[in-house]
Amino acid sequence: MRTLKNQYLIRIYLPKSSTGYREKNGEVRWVREVFQKLPKDSGTSGQFQGFVHDITERKKAEDTLRKIEEARIKEIHHRIKNNLQVISSLLSLEAERFSDRKMFEAFRESQNRVASMALIHEELYKGDDIDTLDFAAYLRKLTADLLNSYLVGNDNISLKLDLEQVNFGMDTAIPLGIIVNELVSNSLKHAFPEGEGGEIRISLSRAAKPASKTGHSVEGMGCERGFDYTLMVADNGRGIPETVDFKTVDSLGLQLVNILVEQIDGCIELKRDQGTKFVVGINVAESADV
Structure with missing residues (x-):
């Protein structure tokens, strides 16, 4: 911000810009500066004119x-969040009717x-940014809610989070949130x-190497390389049998995971080493990462 002593005294020459000035009385004034360099044959070569x-x-x-x-957008998020919470409450009440x-x-699922x-709409409503979501903060709340839902009276299962702060747009955050919900729920169950x-x-x-931007993993690298970000969900439990193909298994949750990974143009792979480990490669639009 520059102090404007004289409305017509301009010290910086730019082709075209909007600049803020603070006058002596503290009031901020915004001006549009348009300048052009005078041609050589004008007799004033090297000087500028403008307004x-x-x-x-x-x-x-x-x-x-x-x-x-x-x-307005925050109010929309607030209303969507309220409507989804009503649906969630109705599902909870309906579930209690079944033995x-x-x-x-x-x-419950x-x-x-x-x-x-x-929860995503709630975070967007409360946050400073209306377009992107702090996904690490969201995951902390989501996983805490899942543990409370499944582990009532059981403190033997612990959760370890290693989350880099990343901002995702809604087109990435919503499907990725459901993916995490399904994978963590499967581990808990x-x-x-x-x-x-x-x-x-x-x-x-963040991925170790720049993304290929093709929507597929770099050959030989799997889902941990060749993407913008890598998400890993793992447990040290009994593991998924070698005979089970998680991409064709008759499980609504895993079917949903595969569909949503494809929707975000990502990659998913399963590693059966001392339990179960899912690795998801994620590509995001440049504008979504802040």
């Missing part, structure tokens, strides 16, 4: 409109999926025999 136009009122109007639009364990689990989406303990690990980090 300065006061655009303070237009700038104020633009700022007002921007704030109104941000408030059949499988039916109860199906409703649907409730958690809806809750994972509601199936990885550890009744009453036994263990550990679930989740990491999110």
